[in-house]
Amino acid sequence: MEGGVHGLHLGPLETPADVETCVALMRASDPWKRLRITEDACRRTITHPQREAYAAWRGQALVGFVVLAFQGPLSGYVQLLGVAPAARGQGVGRALMALAERIAFARGPNLFLCVSAFNEGARRFYARLGFQEVGCLTDFLVHGEDEWLLRKTRGPLMATPAAAASPASPAGPR
Ligand SMILES: CC(C)(COP(=O)(O)OP(=O)(O)OC[C@H]1O[C@@H](n2cnc3c(N)ncnc32)[C@H](O)[C@@H]1OP(=O)(O)O)[C@@H](O)C(=O)NCCC(=O)NCCS
Numbered sequence: 035m036e037g038g039v040h041g042l043h044l045g046p047l048e049t050p051a052d053v054e055t056c057v058a059l060m061r062a063s064d065p066w067k068r069l070r071i072t073e074d075a076c077r078r079t080i081t082h083p084q085r086e087a088y089a090a091w092r093g094q095a096l097v098g099f100v101v102l103a104f105q106g107p108l109s110g111y112v113q114l115l116g117v118a119p120a121a122r123g124q125g126v127g128r129a130l131m132a133l134a135e136r137i138a139f140a141r142g143p144n145l146f147l148c149v150s151a152f153n154e155g156a157r158r159f160y161a162r163l164g165f166q167e168v169g170c171l172t173d174f175l176v177h178g179e180d181e182w183l184l185r186k187t188r189g190p191l192m193a194t195p196a197a198a199a200s201p202a203s204p205a206g207p208r
Contacts, residue, residue, distance in 0.1 A: 039125040044133050047080070047087035047099055055096045056080050056089070059116050065150040069176050085113055088133055090126050097121035100130040102137060110138035112147035131163055135186070143188040148174065148181040160184055 047053065060066040060076040080087055084105050090098040098117035104110060112134055117126045138145045148171065149156050157167075165184040174181040 038132065039129050041092050042097075042126065042129055043091045044088060044129060045091075047089040052089060052096055052099075053077065053080055053087075056087075056099045056114075056116065059099075059118055060114075063116065063119065065153045065156075068152065069150065069179060071175075079114060082113075086137070088130065088137075090117075090130055092121065098126040098130050100134050102134055104138075104141060108144070108146045110142050110144045110146060112145065115147070127159060128163070139188055143191060143193075145186045147184050149184060150175075151180040151182060157182065 047056065057073060057076045057080065060071065061073055066076065079085075080099070080101055082101075082103075085101050085103045087099060087101045089096050089100075096118075098121060099114065100112060101114040102111065103113050112131075115127065115130060115134075117130070135145055145165075147160070147165070149160060151170065163186070165186045168183045168185050171181045171183055173179070
């Protein structure tokens with residue numbers, strides 16, 4: 035997979051060494067540092083068997099990663115997105131989010147994520163990508179820090195008005 039950015043290669047995150055590179059990136063960077071996310075929690079989130087992790091490489095160097103989740107009510111959820119500090123501002127995050135969109139929108143109409151209220155740069159980044167802030171989850175991950183729930187959508191879950199109105203549809207009007 036190519037990222038649309040010169041010299042960038044995107045693909046599934048596979049090796050333990052790549053996982054450890056992502057863990058180290060998280061451990062050294064906000065928002066995870068400020069939220070005091072433990073090394074173990076970082077590793078578990080990246081390697082969770084029901085999630086899908088993808089990375090971006092420039093040559094041999096892993097320069098970013100994204101983790102997606104498709105379980106639960108918010109299917110199509112960006113669990114993690116990180117770019118190595120030296121590679122930021124060069125289109126890597128945008129390329130990883132384009133990959134996340136391609137994968138998620140092939141399976142459903144929504145892409146969700148949470149971003150810390152204090153993470154103003156990332157909030158601007160997501161706004162530029164067309165995400166809308168749905169609501170504020172107070173004290174969501176840790177006490178004293180709020181998370182904004184964001185959504186980018188291509189339409190309702192029920193694709194057609196007829197499907198939404200069907201009596202067989204659990205979410206349809208009664
Ligand atoms: C947020 C993050 C993933 C963005 O990745 P990136 O590779 O630096 O972003 P890109 O170079 O692809 O930028 C894409 C666009 O967003 C803008 N942008 C990126 N970071 C930004 C920031 N901190 N503030 C404002 N705008 C930003 C860029 O200017 C660019 O706009 P353009 O395409 O219109 O020129 C990266 O900065 C990062 O890893 N931050 C720390 C971890 C983090 O906050 N992760 C998200 C947790 S929810």
